[in-house]
Amino acid sequence: MRPFTYERVRTPSEAAAAAQRPGARFIAGGTNLLDLMKLQIEAPTHLVDVNHLGLDRIEETGEGGLRIGALVRNTDLAADARVRRDYAVLSRALLAGASGQLRNKATTAGNLLQRTRCPYFYDTAQPCNKRQPGSGCAAIGGITRQLAVIGSSDACIATHPSDMAVAMRALDAIVETIDGEGGERRIPIAEFHRLPGDTPHLDTTLRSGEFITAVTLPAPVGGRHFYRKVRDRASYAFALVSVAAIVQPDGSGRVALGGVAHRPWRVEAAEGELPRGARAAMVAILDGARPTHENAFKLRLAERTLAGVLDEARS
């Protein structure tokens, strides 16, 4: 790790102010940031510890939804009785991710902001536009089995690895932030994660130093909730493809996919096809896909995973 100075802050505005310092980064659970700092993929010169801000509570909102503090641990969010009852897709997605020890430490904001698992991003001997803007992309023409099939660009074909974010996309979550001047924003999750375009080093629309205070969920939408994740081993592995779905008794519903794109992939306009079955829906959801010969299997896998979910929803 490169040297850094360390500071504990006590309030969200103190955190946002501390982040104005050049080279500063927030540290929450640390499970992604420290991993990358050990490899010198991330090299902050100042760490702002945000673990003691009292943002570890889940509260009901006036609109009948939930406001999840940015520092709520993944285990606590998955185990919350209201989340299990009304937002089961979120509990299921969290429980399908990482391991017990990691979920005990990982936070809501940190999970949203975890970086890609593209193997070339991790290999500092390889060019990577996300790690080092303008250096090129070793994944294009390389081993692409795990990488994106849709929404990618000529600069980057990485996927976003979070399971939680896929469920939050299906739930229309809103990310609440504060900046160094005290300005507040509410960013719909659909506009939070970016497509790579020609600036793949930017994962999200968060501005430099902007601090996430909470994620809110709108009032529950009912229906049956599913999170089905397909991976190379049964546990403690990232998704090849995952499907977050909320299916209503009349067959209508919402679907978001993980493992296929640079952000959780949801196409609201395609959801009208759901009552017609998985094939029709997936043709519309994955319209414009640009898979490689190594990852084209993800298209069929996504369709079949959704078919399994819709079967279960009818049972």
Add this chain to the structure above:
Amino acid sequence: MTPPDPIALSRRTLVAGAAAMTSAGGAAAAPAAATGTTPSALTLRVNGEDRHLDLDPRTTLLDALREQLHLTGSKKGCDHGQCGACTVMVNGTRIYSCLTLAVMHDGDAVTTIEGLGSPEAMHPMQEAFVRHDGYQCGYCTPGQICASVAMLEEIKAGIPSHVTEDLNAAPALTADEIRERMSGNICRCGAYSNILDAITDVAGRPA
């Protein structure tokens, strides 16, 4: 996606880790000052005893336990949160001590394998691992034992898992539940079936 190969990664980390250790040591105050790193003072309550430390902020909780406090029961396997050998309990909750900084735990209570029991007075889980031969080389064992003790508490607290069928009911103590909840601890000798027997043995006993 599979996380990157821990073995390929650990070689590079060794170099970075060695550099961090030099600047953390008292004798190497000059390089620490040269890099602009000032030691942080902190107190950890380790296995019931307050321990005062002056550390380079880069020191992970695992390195503080092993290198500074000489509690070498917690093991460094991958150093990237992929193997579970470094599992300890912080304020009663199991975490990977390699993916957290010691300075972030000023004031926290840490329990390591040394705090669970000793060769003369073993914890029931340690006894069960011995009785069921829940290991071969033993390198992952301290992590497996710390993880399993805390894991049984998580089941008691009603925390669901990926294999829990009904999210709104109390999780059952089944083999599938135990396997899924222990997936964050890898055993390269493959002693899994005996590890499961040891945990089941302890879990089945009246509390």
